[in-house]
Amino acid sequence: xxxxxxxxxxxxxxxxxxxxxxxxxxxxxxxxxxxxxxxxxxxxxxxxxxxxxxxxxxxxxxxxxxxxxxxxxxxxxxxxxxxxxxxxxxxxxxxxxxxxxxxxxxxxxxxxxxxxxxxxxxxxxxxxxxxxxxxxxxxxxxxxxxxxxxxxxxxxxxxxxxxxxxxxxxxxxxxxxxxxxxxxxxxxxxxxxxxxxxxxxxxxxxxxxxxxxxxxxxxx
Amino acid sequence: xxxxxxxxxxxxxxxxxxxxxxxxxxxxxxxxxxxxxxxxxxxxxxxxxxxxxxxxxxxxxxxxxxxxxxxxxxxxxxxxxxxxxxxxxxxxxxxxxxxxxxxxxxxxxxxxxxxxxxxxxxxxxxxxxxxxxxxxxxxxxxxxxxxxxxxxxxxxxxxxxxxxxxxxxxxxxxxxxxxxxxxxxxxxxxxxxxxxxxxxxxxxxxxxxxxxxxxxxxxxxxxxxxxxxxxxxxxxxxxxxxxxxxxxxxxxxxxxxxxxxxxxxxxxxxxxxxxxxxxxxxxxxxxxxxxxxxxxxxxxxxxxxxxxxxxxxxxxxxxxxxxxxxxxxxxxxxxxxxxxxxxxxxxxxxxxxxxxxxxxxxxxxxxxxxxxxxxxxxxxxxxxxxxxxxxxxxxxxxxxxxxxxxxxxxxxxxxxxxxxxxxxxxxxxxxxxxxxxxxxxxxxxxxxxxxxxxxxxxxxxxxxxxxxxxxxxxxxxxxxxxxxxxxxxxxxxxxxxxxxxxxxxxxxxxxxxxxxxxxxxxxxxxxxxxxxxxxxxxxxxxxxxxxxxxxxxxxxxxxxxxxxxxxxxxxxxxxxxxxxxxxxxxxxxxxxxxxxxxxxxxxxxxxxxxxxxxxxxxxxxxxxxxxxxxxxxxxxxxxxxxxxxxxxxxxxxxxxxxxxxxxxxxxxxxxxxxxxxxxxxxxxxxxxxxxxxxxxxxxxxxxxxxxxxxxxxxxxxxxxxxxxxxxxxxxxxxxxxxxxxxxxxxxxxxxxxxxxxxxxxxxxxxxxxxxxxxxxx
Numbered sequence: 001x002x003x004x005x006x007x008x009x010x011x012x013x014x015x016x017x018x019x020x021x022x023x024x025x026x027x028x029x030x031x032x033x034x035x036x037x038x039x040x041x042x043x044x045x046x047x048x049x050x051x052x053x054x055x056x057x058x059x060x061x062x063x064x065x066x067x068x069x070x071x072x073x074x075x076x077x078x079x080x081x082x083x084x085x086x087x088x089x090x091x092x093x094x095x096x097x098x099x100x101x102x103x104x105x106x107x108x109x110x111x112x113x114x115x116x117x118x119x120x121x122x123x124x125x126x127x128x129x130x131x132x133x134x135x136x137x138x139x140x141x142x143x144x145x146x147x148x149x150x151x152x153x154x155x156x157x158x159x160x161x162x163x164x165x166x167x168x169x170x171x172x173x174x175x176x177x178x179x180x181x182x183x184x185x186x187x188x189x190x191x192x193x194x195x196x197x198x199x200x201x202x203x204x205x206x207x208x209x210x211x212x213x214x215x216x217x218x219x220x
Numbered sequence: 221x222x223x224x225x226x227x228x229x230x231x232x233x234x235x236x237x238x239x240x241x242x243x244x245x246x247x248x249x250x251x252x253x254x255x256x257x258x259x260x261x262x263x264x265x266x267x268x269x270x271x272x273x274x275x276x277x278x279x280x281x282x283x284x285x286x287x288x289x290x291x292x293x294x295x296x297x298x299x300x301x302x303x304x305x306x307x308x309x310x311x312x313x314x315x316x317x318x319x320x321x322x323x324x325x326x327x328x329x330x331x332x333x334x335x336x337x338x339x340x341x342x343x344x345x346x347x348x349x350x351x352x353x354x355x356x357x358x359x360x361x362x363x364x365x366x367x368x369x370x371x372x373x374x375x376x377x378x379x380x381x382x383x384x385x386x387x388x389x390x391x392x393x394x395x396x397x398x399x400x401x402x403x404x405x406x407x408x409x410x411x412x413x414x415x416x417x418x419x420x421x422x423x424x425x426x427x428x429x430x431x432x433x434x435x436x437x438x439x440x441x442x443x444x445x446x447x448x449x450x451x452x453x454x455x456x457x458x459x460x461x462x463x464x465x466x467x468x469x470x471x472x473x474x475x476x477x478x479x480x481x482x483x484x485x486x487x488x489x490x491x492x493x494x495x496x497x498x499x500x501x502x503x504x505x506x507x508x509x510x511x512x513x514x515x516x517x518x519x520x521x522x523x524x525x526x527x528x529x530x531x532x533x534x535x536x537x538x539x540x541x542x543x544x545x546x547x548x549x550x551x552x553x554x555x556x557x558x559x560x561x562x563x564x565x566x567x568x569x570x571x572x573x574x575x576x577x578x579x580x581x582x583x584x585x586x587x588x589x590x591x592x593x594x595x596x597x598x599x600x601x602x603x604x605x606x607x608x609x610x611x612x613x614x615x616x617x618x619x620x621x622x623x624x625x626x627x628x629x630x631x632x633x634x635x636x637x638x639x640x641x642x643x644x645x646x647x648x649x650x651x652x653x654x655x656x657x658x659x660x661x662x663x664x665x666x667x668x669x670x671x672x673x674x675x676x677x678x679x680x681x682x683x684x685x686x687x688x689x690x691x692x693x694x695x696x697x698x699x700x701x702x703x704x705x706x707x708x709x710x711x712x713x714x715x716x717x718x719x720x721x722x723x724x725x726x727x728x729x730x731x732x733x734x735x736x737x738x739x740x741x742x743x744x745x746x747x748x749x750x751x752x753x754x755x756x757x758x759x760x761x762x763x764x765x766x767x768x769x770x771x772x773x774x775x776x777x778x779x780x781x782x783x784x785x786x787x788x789x790x791x792x793x794x795x796x797x798x799x800x801x802x803x804x805x806x807x808x809x810x811x812x813x814x815x816x817x818x819x820x821x822x823x824x825x826x827x828x829x830x831x832x833x834x835x836x837x838x839x840x841x842x843x844x845x846x847x848x849x850x851x852x853x854x855x856x857x858x859x860x861x862x863x864x865x866x867x868x869x870x871x872x873x874x875x876x877x878x879x880x881x882x883x884x885x886x887x888x889x890x891x892x893x894x895x896x897x898x899x900x901x902x903x904x905x906x907x908x909x910x911x912x913x914x915x916x917x918x919x920x921x922x923x924x925x926x927x928x929x930x931x932x933x934x935x936x937x938x939x940x941x942x943x944x945x946x947x948x949x950x951x952x953x954x955x956x957x958x959x960x961x962x963x964x965x966x967x968x969x970x971x972x973x974x975x976x977x978x979x980x981x982x983x984x985x986x987x988x989x990x991x992x993x994x995x996x997x
Contacts, residue, residue: 009797037624040633041691044794064797073633076640077691080698083705084801112540 004048004060008172010165011081013106014091015099016070019125022155023091024067027165032156039069041077051169053177061169075109082113087121087168094124094134094152100142107146119171120148123164127154332365333383340386343393352401352419356426359397362390363428398427402436409440422495430496434503441484442511449477449515453522467571470523471578477519478586481512485593499601502594502615506622509590513627520631523579527572529638535564536645566649569642576639577686583632584688587623594619636692643680644699650676651707660753665760665877673708674768681776685783690791693780694798701802708765709808715758716816720823721751753875759816760877762809769806773799817880821887825868829892832864836899841909842985848908858916862923865892869927885928889935892920896939900946904985910946917943938971945972945980951991954981958997 012020016038025033028045044066050058066085068078082088090106092099103122110120122143124134136152143150149167153160339358346355401423408416417440424433452459452473460469485505492500524530595616602612623629654672677700684696777799784791836857843851865888872884896917905913917939924932944957958970958977972980974997981992 040624042694042794044797046793073630073637076637076644077695080640080644080695080702083702084698084804 004062006059006169006173006176007062007064008086008169009064009066009081009084010087010089010168011066011068011085012089012091013068013078013109014070014089014123015093015102018070018091018093018096018099019155020070020089020091021067023089023123023125023153023161023164024065026155026158026161028065030158032158038071039067039074041069041074042081043067047165049166049169051166051173053170053173059173061173063165063169065165079109079113082110082118083115085114085118086172087119088114089121089123089164089168090148091123091125092134092139093126094139095126095129095131097133100134100138103142119168119175120146121164121168122146122148122150124150124152125155127152127159128156335361336365336383336386336390340389340393343390343397347393347396347400352397352404352423355393355397356401356423359390359394360426362394394427398429401427401429402432405436409436409443418491422491425496430500431503434492434496434500435507437488438504438507441488442508445480445484445508445511446515448480449519452476453515453519456522457526468575468578470519470527471575471582474516474519474523474579475582477515478512478582481508482586482589484508485590489593489597493597497601497606498597498604499606499615501597502619502622505590505594505619509622509626509628516628516631520634527575532564532569532572533638533641536641539563540645564645566646566653569646573639573642573646573683576635576642577683580632580635580639580692581686581688583628583635587629587632591619591623636687636689639687640692640695640699643684643696644703647676647680647696647699647703648707651703655707655711660757662753665757665875666764667757667761669708669711670761670764670768673704674765674772677704678772678775681772682779685779688783690784690787690795693784694794697776697795697798697802701805704765704769704805705808709762709805709812712758712762712765712809712812712816715754716812716819718751718755720755720820721748755816755820756872756875756880759813759820759880760875762813762816763877763880766806766809766813769803769809773803776802813880813883817883817887820884821891824872825884825888825891828868829865829888830895832861833892833895833899835860836896837902841903841913842906843908843912845908848912851912856912856916858919862919865923882928882930885924886930886932886935889924889932892924893935893939896920897942900942901979901983903983905946905983906986907949907984910943910948910984914943914947937969941970941972942980945977946984948981948984951981951987951995954995 012024014020021036021039021043022032024043024045025031025036028047044064046062046064048060048062051061053059066081068074068081088110090103090110092103094100110118122139124136124139139152140150142148149171151160151164151167153164155161339362343355343358343362346352346358401420405417405420405424408420417437421433421437424430424436456469456473457466460466460472465472485501485508488504489501492504598607598612598615598619601607601615602609607615651673654676655669657672658667658669660667681693681696681700684693687693780795780799784795787795839851839857840847869885869888873881876884900913903909917936921933921936921940924936945954948954954977977997978992978995981987981995982989
């Protein structure tokens with residue numbers, strides 16, 4: 001067995017077709033699989049990362065990433081994975097309004113099945129698309145209202161994918177360390193963006209270059 | 221050499237006389253001359269030798285050049301000669317080969333021509349005689365000929381027209397045959413004449429109509445399948461009633477349906493392989509699957525309708541929804557309080573869940589069969605060389621896609637989804653019921669709920685193995701863990717939350733009441749007694765649950781290994797991860813036990829033992845020898861303490877599980893020793909006092925060691941060491957027990973710091989402060 005100090009379960013959820021499997025593939029195998037069929041039930045991948053902790057040491061973290069099927073008929077399978085998850089990644093397609101509208105249903109699922117202390121991350125996927133329908137601000141606000149971290153990614157171009165998982169690993173290590181102390185505090189703080197402020201600026205530069213994004217920003 | 225020896229020989233007396241020197245000089249001169257002569261002769265010989273060497277060299281070089289050049293030239297000519305020969309031979313061989321090839325080609329052409337003639341004559345008569353097998357054989361022979369060569373032959377041969385005529389006839393015949401066979405097959409199908417259908421089905425591949433043959437035949441078989449299935453579906457209830465299997469009526473019908481399809485494959489595969497060769501099974505399966513999908517859809521529709529599946533699903537979903545809005549305020553296991561809902565009885569679901577399990581497992585078996593058969597067929601085709609690696613991969617992918625996209629797979633997923641919902645509901649409701657109906661018989665360490673809850677969870681997980689679906693098993697394992705954690709552990713937490721009410725406010729009163737209960741030998745059943753029993757039983761239940769979780773984990777792991785022998789490592793890892801999640805529930809259980817034991821400690825141990833030990837301070841530890849013997853004759857402090865502790869422990873020994881009792885003893889040992897240490901530090905001792913203390917500490921150690929199977933020596937270490945120090949005759953004796961260099965004693969590691977040692981020594985009034993200060997520690 002390989003040597004690792006932490007093992008975390010990360011579960012991806014969200015509507016069918018928002019790109020959960022591609023996110024996982026991009027991260028674990030470094031590829032963007034074209035013509036990916038719908039996931040059946042659940043699948044899982046393992047990746048061991050090295051993350052620098054707050055003391056500046058590098059630590060091996062094993063992430064067990066559960067990729068769930070988005071289709072309704074697999075819900076009773078996927079629901080069973082919420083409880084043991086350390087982090088839940090809720091994904092929507094930023095070029096597809098219905099996937100964003102469904103978030104409320106997903107939030108209800110999380111409330112019902114997941115551990116209330118679970119780390120929650122909202123991910124707007126497909127920043128590479130130029131037919132964006134959900135402005136960054138809207139995603140951010142939703143995340144803030146539901147006590148979640150927020151990030152926009154592109155599995156196709158690999159943008160923010162590594163960052164997403166590395167930040168999750170770092171945050172989970174931090175939580176594990178604070179366990180016993182009140183790690184809840186951290187959750188309730190106003191910081192809802194992974195990697196703090198510089199992150200937000202990077203989002204905005206991204207969507208400005210997208211053309212459509214500029215419109216979205218000014219409309220806000 | 222010669223010179224030096226000459227000097228050496230020369231006498232010392234000689235050198236003192238001029239004659240001597242002269243003689244020596246003369247001798248040297250003679251010798252020099254001699255040497256010069258020698259040199260001369262040698263030098264003269266040198267020239268001669270050099271010329272000889274030179275001549276030798278020249279001769280050698282001449283010789284060398286001559287022979288090598290000659291040899292290599294010879295060799296080259298031999299080689300080139302050989303190669304010429306070889307080329308000539310190989311050219312001849314090549315010529316021979318082409319000649320032979322041409323000969324066979326010609327032979328083949330001649331054969332083809334002869335056959336062409338024969339076929340063209342035969343085929344027409346065959347058609348006329350309706351002997352389609354022979355006709356088809358002729359056409360097949362014709363089709364096997366290379367059309368281009370045939371045309372070339374026609375050009376070469378003088379009787380061009382006859383060849384062209386034959387080709388034309390055969391072309392026409394083939395076309396005619398194809399038409400006829402199609403019509404005949406259609407007719408046979410219409411007439412439902414199985415023998416004729418098979419007859420023409422076998423002719424199709426000879427005419428090159430592989431796909432058409434398979435399509436027509438399979439759709440014929442499908443119509444037969446369809447009518448059988450329809451009949452079976454209509455009669456499913458009646459048949460089930462007759463066989464007293466109404467509870468699994470649809471599972472039975474579904475099993476028949478799938479078996480019928482598989483039987484078709486089973487019986488027709490040999491024909492297919494014989495007449496169509498390998499690699500065609502997938503085409504048949506593709507068409508059959510459509511029929512199977514259609515029938516499955518109809519059957520599931522009927523099943524859903526008659527078993528009221530949708531209504532039940534909605535009922536459960538509504539119920540869960542109503543619970544989740546409530547559960548934010550109330551606790552999990554109190555949810556049965558809401559009785560207003562039109563709630564499903566979990567027991568009624570039991571049989572339905574069993575039926576769903578059977579249905580899903582049958583479908584899994586069916587898919588496995590199809591996958592194995594088709595991939596074997598493809599593999600055989602590949603081995604026979606009729607398929608490239610690339611084609612094989614596409615064929616296998618195409619098979620997977622047929623399976624994945626089939627309605628059957630879709631329906632299976634629906635069935636699994638329904639199954640999981642029902643199973644979860646069944647498990648949760650049954651567990652809640654088991655907890656609600658918890659019963660405890662007086663005198664028992666455990667109550668019924670643990671056995672019941674684990675029985676239910678285990679039953680559900682085992683049933684999920686019956687679905688043959690890895691996803692299903694994983695989900696039920698996950699749900700099982702969640703259920704234990706949410707329902708059972710919450711129930712434990714709630715029971716422990718109220719704490720262990722020792723029920724006494726005044727400690728003195730508590731003591732006497734406690735004594736009386738012990739004397740009566742029977743615990744009175746009043747409210748606070750019941751609360752206490754509930755507390756200890758819960759602790760024991762939690763302890764037992766940690767064992768049960770471990771057993772459950774092991775049993776299920778084993779059963780899965782047996783039931784899924786051939787799953788790939790990825791799926792195996794998935795299952796292992798889920799099982800790991802189940803096992804980790806044990807950690808939550810352990811924290812429950814631990815927090816409960818801590819409660820017990822703070823409410824039932826600490827307040828009780830403190831006053832007992834504090835009595836130590838009130839007795840005198842400065843004893844004259846007379847006082848010492850008087851003290852030892854009466855009831856000593858330690859005798860009193862041990863009686864009390866024994867009484868306290870005995871009252872728990874009867875009501876705690878073995879492991880919990882051991883934990884209690886350890887906690888008691890920790891508290892007693894700590895408190896004792898504190899009491900000691902508040903007293904002053906002389907030599908006799910120290911002696912008594914040492915004895916007392918020893919008997920306490922013996923008592924505690926005897927109380928548990930676990931080791932308490934560690935807990936006693938500090939106290940024992942304090943007693944050793946206080947029992948010293950002189951300060952200097954300390955060095956026998958305490959090694960200043962590594963701060964270790966000869967027997968055990970010292971737990972006391974040098975500072976502490978000094979302070980303890982100070983408790984001895986007969987030790988001088990200066991001596992203690994002087995100690996090198």
